[in-house]
Structure formats: C-alpha cells, structure tokens
Amino acid sequence: MAPRPRTAQSLESRRSRGTQSYRCRVCRGIHPLRKCKRFRKLSAEKRLRAVLINKYCSNCLAHQHPEGPCRSQDGCKKCGGNHHTLLHMHEEPSPPHPSRNPRQSARSHPRCSAGSVSRSSSPNRVAIERPRPEVSATATSVATLVRQKTVHILPTVIVVVDMGSSMFETAAMIDPCMAVSSIDRSLAAAFxxxxxxxxxxxxxxxxxRSRTGNFKLEVVLKLDPSLKIRTPIRALSDATRAKFGNIRLADEQFHRPATISLVLGANVFAKLIQPGFLKLEDGLPVAQSTVFGWTVSGAVLEH
Structure with a gap:
C-alpha cells in the first residue's frame, strides 16, 4: 500500500487528538493568536486593538468559544485582572520619594492641578487640597468679581471617526492629565x-482622522459612563473669537458652549501636539498647534 501524503497524516492525527487550528486573523498564519510573532511584537495597546477588531476572547485569546463564555481562570499574571497577560497595560505606581514633599510635588505640575479643579469627579484626576489663607470681605468680593468676568476654555478639536463604511465628526478634548483616553457610553453606542x-x-x-490632513490615529478608549464636560461655561464675544481668525483652528466654534464626551489623554498626547505656541496678549487664551489644527485654551477676561 502506498504511503499516505504527509498532509493527510497530519490532518488525521490532528483530528485524532481532538484539536483544531485556526487561521490567525493578524498575520493569516495557522497558529493560535498567543503564538503569533507579529502580534507579540505590538505594543499592549495595539494588541488590545487587534483583539477588539478581530473579535478574539480578551481573557484567553481564543478564536471562539463554541460552548459559551470563557471558562479560563488564569487571568493576567502581572495584575491578576480578568484579561490575558499580553493585554496588560497598567503600570504599577512608583513609591513616593522619601525626600520629596507630596504637596511640593503636586505644585510642580500646575497644568494637572488646574484640570483636577475643573473636573475633579473624573476617576483619573485627584483633587489637590491647598490651605486657604484668611482673606478680608473686600478681597473676597474682588475675587468673586474677577471670577464672574473670567471664562475658562479647554482645548477642543473636531475629529473624524472613521467607521470604514461611514464617517462622523465629533468634538474631543485633549487632556494630558487623563492617563487613558476615554469616551462616554452614549457616544460609543451612537458610533x-x-x-x-x-x-x-x-x-x-x-x-x-483629521478633517484637513492625512493624519490617522488608532486609539483605545476606556469607557467613562458619565463623561460630559462643558466648555466654555458661557459664550465668548465675537471680538475674542476674531483674535484667532488668522490661524487654522481645530475647533472653529471653541468660543461657543458645547458638551464634550470624548477625551484624548496622555497615552496619545505626544502624537497630537506639534511645535507652535501662540500668545497674543494678556487676558486672552493661548493657542497650541496640533495635528487637527490650533487649539485655544486658558482664561479669558472679558470686560
């Protein structure tokens, strides 16, 4: 009897062991995802995106579970979380330096402390408590008057969400004080x-994507069920808006109140910011160049 072809023997032995190989959806090879060399070379964030797009199990990286939900009890070997170790993205916080005062360390990051004051309810922000010196009634009334005339603007951009067959425009905020980019549940469901x-x-x-250029960003967004940020609190005058009429703005309506439900955080911040900073005059916000255009942010004192 002539010997069987090797491929037939291999297929028969594979079936006899009760195993089955699937085509890898990342490199198109025949192997499990966890053994894919191309997959393992990706960053943790890109691995997670590959799992999401290709509909693998995030707990065990299985191709599918024909008998119901995943039954693996292994979990992440780095944090014990309910995800595969190859998808671990959270770094352990470093212990505080013994010679450094925590309050002094907080003061060394004024941008982050300002962000925590305006939206301290977010889980990624820590409200910084500072001792408040006693002030006179006159000083208090002056401070109240200044607050009434000052409007704070957060850096917003208009981005294009590419769904393959369709595209949508939405407003987003750039916030390096948020560790991971986040999205509101209703906006994620709408898209x-x-x-x-x-x-x-x-x-x-x-x-x-950018509305005007070729910039493309693949991003992983953490769900924040109630991510709704209002900026600015009230509309700015047309005269203030006209001050920035000579630059290509990332959000032409930055001076009109809007609710933001998408925040691009520190995990993508370096990919968004470009060289270019514009300060026109005291009492006006500043402009920063980004891949989406110029953002406008800061305090505005309108008389």
Missing part, C-alpha cells in the same frame, strides 16, 4: 464602536 471587557473596565477601539 457602534467595537468593545471588550478587561476586568471591571470596558474598552473601545476607534480610528480617528
């Missing part, structure tokens, strides 16, 4: 973004 669960967190995958 029907692919998502998965990592322990207690839901994470979404999105492709963002």
């Amino acid at each position: 029907r973004l692919p998502f998965t669960s990592l322990g207690d967190d839901e994470v979404y995958s999105a492709t963002l």
